[in-house]
Amino acid sequence: MSNLYISNPKEAESIHILREVAAQFEKPVLLFSGGKDSITLVRLAQKAFYPARIPFPLLHIDTGHNFPETIEFRDQLVEELGLELIVRKVQDSIDQGKVTEERGRYASRNTLQTTTLLDAIEEFKFDACIGGARRDEEKARAKERVFSVRDDFGQWDEKNQRPELFDMLNGKIHQGQNVRVFPISNWTELDVWEYIKNETIKIPSIYFAHKRSVFFRDGLIWTANEHVYRESNEEIVEKMVRFRTVGDMTCTAAVLSSAETLDEVVDEIRLSTISERGARIDDKRSEAAMEKRKKVGYF
Amino acid sequence: MxxxxxxxxxxxxxxxxxxxxxxxxxxxxxxxxxxxxxxxxxxxxxxxxxxxxxxxxxxxxxxxxxxxxxxxxxxxxxxxxxxxxxxxxxxxxxxxxxxxxxxxxxxxxxxxxxxxxxxxxxxxxxxxxxxxxxxxxxxxxxxxxxxxxxxxxxxxxxxxxxxxxxxxxxxxxxxxxxxxxxxxxxxxxxxxxxxxxxxxxxxxxxxxxxxxxxxxDLHESGVARFPVQYVIRPKTEKFHDFRGFSGKLYGGKLKVGDEVSILPSLTRSKIKTIQFFDQEYDEVAPGASITITLEDEVNISRGDMLVKSSEIPLSEKSVTATICQVNTRPLKVGDKFTLQHGINRVLAKVESIDSLIHTDFSGEESTQQLKLNDIGKVNFKLSKPIHFDSYKSNKSNGSFILIDEGTFDTVSVGFID
The missing domain is CATH 3.40.50.300 (P-loop containing nucleotide triphosphate hydrolases)
Incomplete structure (x- = not known):
C-alpha cells in the first residue's frame, strides 16, 4: 500500500515561511515568550530543518514579571532541543535609565519590553525576528504581513506595507532595517490548540487549571503577587483558574476553568465566547491599543 | 485541522x-x-x-x-x-x-x-x-x-x-x-x-x-514543480552524509523512484526518499513542504527546480506577462528590477510594453508606462533563464513579483502568458 503524504495546509505554509527566513536573512532570531504560540513556532522550526538543528537562536525578552512556570519550561525546552537561548532583561533597561517603570493600578512592563527588544536587535544585528503573532488575535494584527518591514526605530508603517502575493515573500531590506516574521499568521487560537494536542507538544503548566491566589478587578481575574499592584480593598481569593494567553503577570488575566488536560482545554476553547485577548489587560487600555503599540515597535 | x-x-x-x-x-x-x-x-x-x-x-x-x-x-x-x-x-x-x-x-x-x-x-x-x-x-x-x-x-x-x-x-x-x-x-x-x-x-x-x-484549486492540478528552497545538511554524526532538498511541492504528486531532472543543469537522478520531519513517505501530494533526497550526488542550490524528467517546463531568458502595478513607481521600458519567480530571483529588464488593458473588458490601448493599479502586457529580458509554466496551467509556477532595486518594495505582480 502506498503511503501518501497529504499536508496540513497551515503547517505547510508556516514551514515554507520559516525556510524562507533561513534562506533570505543572515541573522534571524525566534522571539520566544514561553507562550503556546512561540512553543508552536519552535516545533514548526524543528520540522522545517530536520534532521539539521534549528538554524537560529531564541531570544527571550524577560520582563522580570514572568510566571516562574514559564521560565522553568523555557529552560527545559532549550536544553532538550539543544537550542541557543539569548535572554535580555527589561530590568537592565530600567537600571540603565532607558525606560521608566510605570506606576499605579495598571502598572505593567509590557510596553517597556519594546525598548529592550529594539536594543537586543541592535546589539546582535538581527535582521529577522520571528514571532508567534496571529491575525485572528486582534484587529490591527489582521492587517499585518507575514514579512513585516520595520525601520531603524522598529516602527510599523501600516499604510505602506509591501503587498504579499501568492506565497512569494520579499525579504529584501536595507542595512538597519529588520523584518518581523509571522509564520503562524493564518492560524486561529483553536488551530494552535488542536496542533498542540495532535502533536502532543509540551506546554507550561499555567495553561491548565490550577489553584491560584487571585483578585477581581474590572471583571478580570488578576494574579495576586508582589509584581501586581493591588488596592487594599481588592480581596485575595483562591480560585481554580488557567491562562489562555501568557504574557507577564501584570498584563495577563486568568480565566476560571476546570480544564486540566489538553482535551479539556481544546473543548473549552471551542465553546468559548470570550476572545483570547479579552483577557489581555494591555489591550483594554483603549480600542486602538495594539495598533498604537505596533507603530512604535511592539510585537 | x-x-x-x-x-x-x-x-x-x-x-x-x-x-x-x-x-x-x-x-x-x-x-x-x-x-x-x-x-x-x-x-x-x-x-x-x-x-x-x-x-x-x-x-x-x-x-x-x-x-x-x-x-x-x-x-x-x-x-x-x-x-x-x-x-x-x-x-x-x-x-x-x-x-x-x-x-x-x-x-x-x-x-x-x-x-x-x-x-x-x-x-x-x-x-x-x-x-x-x-x-x-x-x-x-x-x-x-x-x-x-x-x-x-x-x-x-x-x-x-x-x-x-x-x-x-x-x-x-x-x-x-x-x-x-x-x-x-x-x-x-x-x-x-x-x-x-x-x-x-x-x-x-x-x-x-x-x-x-x-x-x-489550480495550485493543485497539473504537473509537479518542486523549487528547491533550502538545502539541509545537518553535518552531525548521525546524519553525516545527509543532503536533503527542502521546499514546497506545487502542481502534482511526486513519488519515490520518480525519474527527475534538475533545472537549470538538466542533470538527472531518481528520488530516493520523501520526508516530512522524521517520517518517510512513498508519495507526496502538492501543497506539502517536504524534504527530498536523491539517489545520486547532484549539485543543487536554492532556486534550482526539480521536475519529472518527462515534464520539463519552459526555461527561457525572456518572458511575456500580464502585469499589475502594485506600487506608486510606474513601470517603463528600460526599467530594471529583481524578478522573484516563486523563491528564485533573477534580474529583469522591461523590453517593451505591448498594451494597457482596460479593466472593464473594453479592450486595450498602447501606453508608455504602467502606473499604480494599471494592468498591461509587458515583455521582459532576464539575466538568467527561469523555469516556468503559463499562469493558466500552474498558478505558482506561472506568477512572479518585481522588486524595486532601490527601495526593495514589491512593485508589480506578473501572470505569465
Missing part, C-alpha cells in the same frame, strides 16, 4: 456596498464573534446613535479606517463552521486600490463581489470581476446586497443579474462558476438564514453555498 476543508475567499465591493457589514454578519451568524467583541460593537454602535448593530466594526481594524469609516488595506478574517475553515481576505473597493484586491485574490479560491441593489452594476463591479478573471479564481459569488432597501424586489435582482451576465460572456468563466445571491447583510437575509422576505429566490444562502463549493 487536518481534515477540515479550507476555503479562502476574497471579498470585493465599492465603498458603502456593505462589505464589512457582510463579513461582520458572517462572523455573527457563525457564532465567531466572541462576547467581548460583540459588546464592543454594541457599545460603539450605541455611541454613534445607530438603532442596529454596526457589524462593520468587527473588521475595520485600523484607526484611520475607523475615523474615515472605510477599509484601507487587506485584512484577514477567520471563521469556521463544523465542516469548513474559512479565511476571508477583505479587500477594499476604491478605484485606487486594485492592488489590494489582486493581493487578496492571489491567495483565494473564491471571490464574493458585492453589488448595492440600488446602484446595480457599476464601473467598480467590472474591475472586481476583471481581477477575478485575471487571477482565474475558481468561483465568483455575486452578492446583491441591500435588498432591504429595494423592498426585496425580484425584478431589481433579475436586472442586475442580467447586466452582470453580459460581463461573464466577455470573460473566461463558465456560467456555472458564477452564482447570484440576493442578500441583506444588515438584516441577515440569505446569509446563514434563508430569507422569508424573498420567497422568489430558490437558491442556497451565502453560507450554504460556500459550504458546498469544491476547493479544487
Amino acid at each position: 487536518e481534515n477540515k476543508k479550507l476555503i479562502k475567499i476574497a471579498t470585493a465591493g465599492s465603498v458603502d456596498d456593505g462589505k464589512s457589514t457582510l463579513i461582520g454578519r458572517l462572523l455573527y451568524d457563525t457564532k465567531s464573534l466572541t462576547t467581548d467583541k460583540l459588546e464592543a460593537i454594541e457599545k460603539t454602535s450605541r455611541q454613534r446613535g445607530f438603532d442596529y448593530l454596526d457589524f462593520s466594526l468587527a473588521t475595520d481594524g485600523l484607526l484611520a479606517e475607523r475615523e474615515q469609516g472605510i477599509t484601507i488595506d487587506v485584512a484577514h478574517i477567520y471563521f469556521n463552521t463544523s465542516k469548513t475553515n474559512f479565511v476571508i481576505a477583505d479587500t477594499p473597493g476604491h478605484v485606487e486600490y486594485t492592488r489590494n484586491m489582486v493581493t487578496g485574490a492571489s491567495t483565494s479560491q473564491v471571490a464574493i463581489i458585492l453589488i448595492d441593489a440600488r446602484k446595480g452594476v457599476i464601473e467598480q463591479t467590472y474591475r472586481h470581476f476583471f481581477i477575478s478573471n485575471l487571477l482565474r479564481l475558481g468561483h465568483v459569488i455575486v452578492a446583491v446586497n441591500k435588498m432591504d432597501l429595494v423592498n426585496y424586489d425580484e425584478d431589481t435582482f433579475i436586472k442586475i443579474r442580467h447586466d452582470f451576465e453580459t460581463l461573464v460572456e466577455k470573460s473566461d468563466f463558465n456560467s456555472d462558476q458564477i452564482t447570484f445571491i440576493p442578500i441583506s447583510a444588515l438584516k441577515g437575509e440569505n446569509i446563514a438564514k434563508k430569507s422569508e422576505l424573498m420567497p422568489w429566490y430558490l437558491g442556497n444562502t451565502l453560507l450554504d453555498h460556500l459550504e458546498v463549493l469544491e476547493t479544487a
Whole structure:
C-alpha cells in the first residue's frame, strides 16, 4: 500500500515561511515568550530543518514579571532541543535609565519590553525576528504581513506595507532595517490548540487549571503577587483558574476553568465566547491599543 | 485541522456596498464573534446613535479606517463552521486600490463581489470581476446586497443579474462558476438564514453555498514543480552524509523512484526518499513542504527546480506577462528590477510594453508606462533563464513579483502568458 503524504495546509505554509527566513536573512532570531504560540513556532522550526538543528537562536525578552512556570519550561525546552537561548532583561533597561517603570493600578512592563527588544536587535544585528503573532488575535494584527518591514526605530508603517502575493515573500531590506516574521499568521487560537494536542507538544503548566491566589478587578481575574499592584480593598481569593494567553503577570488575566488536560482545554476553547485577548489587560487600555503599540515597535 | 476543508475567499465591493457589514454578519451568524467583541460593537454602535448593530466594526481594524469609516488595506478574517475553515481576505473597493484586491485574490479560491441593489452594476463591479478573471479564481459569488432597501424586489435582482451576465460572456468563466445571491447583510437575509422576505429566490444562502463549493484549486492540478528552497545538511554524526532538498511541492504528486531532472543543469537522478520531519513517505501530494533526497550526488542550490524528467517546463531568458502595478513607481521600458519567480530571483529588464488593458473588458490601448493599479502586457529580458509554466496551467509556477532595486518594495505582480 502506498503511503501518501497529504499536508496540513497551515503547517505547510508556516514551514515554507520559516525556510524562507533561513534562506533570505543572515541573522534571524525566534522571539520566544514561553507562550503556546512561540512553543508552536519552535516545533514548526524543528520540522522545517530536520534532521539539521534549528538554524537560529531564541531570544527571550524577560520582563522580570514572568510566571516562574514559564521560565522553568523555557529552560527545559532549550536544553532538550539543544537550542541557543539569548535572554535580555527589561530590568537592565530600567537600571540603565532607558525606560521608566510605570506606576499605579495598571502598572505593567509590557510596553517597556519594546525598548529592550529594539536594543537586543541592535546589539546582535538581527535582521529577522520571528514571532508567534496571529491575525485572528486582534484587529490591527489582521492587517499585518507575514514579512513585516520595520525601520531603524522598529516602527510599523501600516499604510505602506509591501503587498504579499501568492506565497512569494520579499525579504529584501536595507542595512538597519529588520523584518518581523509571522509564520503562524493564518492560524486561529483553536488551530494552535488542536496542533498542540495532535502533536502532543509540551506546554507550561499555567495553561491548565490550577489553584491560584487571585483578585477581581474590572471583571478580570488578576494574579495576586508582589509584581501586581493591588488596592487594599481588592480581596485575595483562591480560585481554580488557567491562562489562555501568557504574557507577564501584570498584563495577563486568568480565566476560571476546570480544564486540566489538553482535551479539556481544546473543548473549552471551542465553546468559548470570550476572545483570547479579552483577557489581555494591555489591550483594554483603549480600542486602538495594539495598533498604537505596533507603530512604535511592539510585537 | 487536518481534515477540515479550507476555503479562502476574497471579498470585493465599492465603498458603502456593505462589505464589512457582510463579513461582520458572517462572523455573527457563525457564532465567531466572541462576547467581548460583540459588546464592543454594541457599545460603539450605541455611541454613534445607530438603532442596529454596526457589524462593520468587527473588521475595520485600523484607526484611520475607523475615523474615515472605510477599509484601507487587506485584512484577514477567520471563521469556521463544523465542516469548513474559512479565511476571508477583505479587500477594499476604491478605484485606487486594485492592488489590494489582486493581493487578496492571489491567495483565494473564491471571490464574493458585492453589488448595492440600488446602484446595480457599476464601473467598480467590472474591475472586481476583471481581477477575478485575471487571477482565474475558481468561483465568483455575486452578492446583491441591500435588498432591504429595494423592498426585496425580484425584478431589481433579475436586472442586475442580467447586466452582470453580459460581463461573464466577455470573460473566461463558465456560467456555472458564477452564482447570484440576493442578500441583506444588515438584516441577515440569505446569509446563514434563508430569507422569508424573498420567497422568489430558490437558491442556497451565502453560507450554504460556500459550504458546498469544491476547493479544487489550480495550485493543485497539473504537473509537479518542486523549487528547491533550502538545502539541509545537518553535518552531525548521525546524519553525516545527509543532503536533503527542502521546499514546497506545487502542481502534482511526486513519488519515490520518480525519474527527475534538475533545472537549470538538466542533470538527472531518481528520488530516493520523501520526508516530512522524521517520517518517510512513498508519495507526496502538492501543497506539502517536504524534504527530498536523491539517489545520486547532484549539485543543487536554492532556486534550482526539480521536475519529472518527462515534464520539463519552459526555461527561457525572456518572458511575456500580464502585469499589475502594485506600487506608486510606474513601470517603463528600460526599467530594471529583481524578478522573484516563486523563491528564485533573477534580474529583469522591461523590453517593451505591448498594451494597457482596460479593466472593464473594453479592450486595450498602447501606453508608455504602467502606473499604480494599471494592468498591461509587458515583455521582459532576464539575466538568467527561469523555469516556468503559463499562469493558466500552474498558478505558482506561472506568477512572479518585481522588486524595486532601490527601495526593495514589491512593485508589480506578473501572470505569465
